[in-house]
Amino acid sequence: MNKVDDTCLVECVHSDNVEQVVLKMEPDENLFLLAELFKAFGDSTRIRILHALSFSELCVCDLAHLLNMSSSAISHQLRVLRGQKIVKYRKDGKNVIYSLVDAHVATLLEQGLQHVNE
């Protein structure tokens, strides 16, 4: 069984447009990574973490208090953000202090907020 929709015949396609677009499309691999990046932003817990970090670096415990959540839950989410290279961290004694990797991340957040508050 094929994933292509058999009910949609070739004739319906605006061939000129589609071919133009095909040529310009990024490789699927890049688009997949892009989706993974946005997915990391696509959770209210992680967004709140990132929003908080846009003002100041914070340790896990700070974040847990700030968001009124367990430090375990926070840590799990920070792991996701680390995986996407959205946050970085440094150790300070018993604490681990997190911050945004660069201003680029803050810009994305800002752009998104503008869209929401349009």
Add this chain to the structure above:
Amino acid sequence: MNKVDDTCLVECVHSDNVEQVVLKMEPDENLFLLAELFKAFGDSTRIRILHALSFSELCVCDLAHLLNMSSSAISHQLRVLRGQKIVKYRKDGKNVIYSLVDAHVATLLEQGLQHVNE
């Protein structure tokens, strides 16, 4: 049972930092909406749709061919994008032609791609 982590005592918090951040935080409602927005970007099918639409407006059938997926699957995802006001559409006979709502969306995509291709 409380969601707050009992193992993390008040003493560990960097009170000064946290209080500063609390004052600057956006309302949770806005951050929730922001997460929903990014969530809409956080799927490879939807990202490919948006990326394609950043080059040209396209009907459902065009998109289905372009992504080699059923028009049903595409339609479901377009519904999500419509819900977040990321795409708009106009009817043209039997076709429904989709496009990005504004340049703002394209900017977000571009910003994200830059981060991925860093």
Add this chain to the structure above:
DNA sequence: CCAACGATTGAATATATGTTCATGTATGCA
């Protein structure tokens, strides 16, 4: 050294989500 604390991790569970399949709606053409 040991006890306490901050943080991380793995397993488990409940929930959310994407695609398929079947069906329904609307438009255009014979």
Add this chain to the structure above:
DNA sequence: TGCATACATGAACATATATTCAATCGTTGG
């Protein structure tokens, strides 16, 4: 009018994901 096409939608299923709970690791202070 009847039929095929383009699209939308609802239900179902399989998969992904967020939080909790329990256990562990690393660091610090007594």
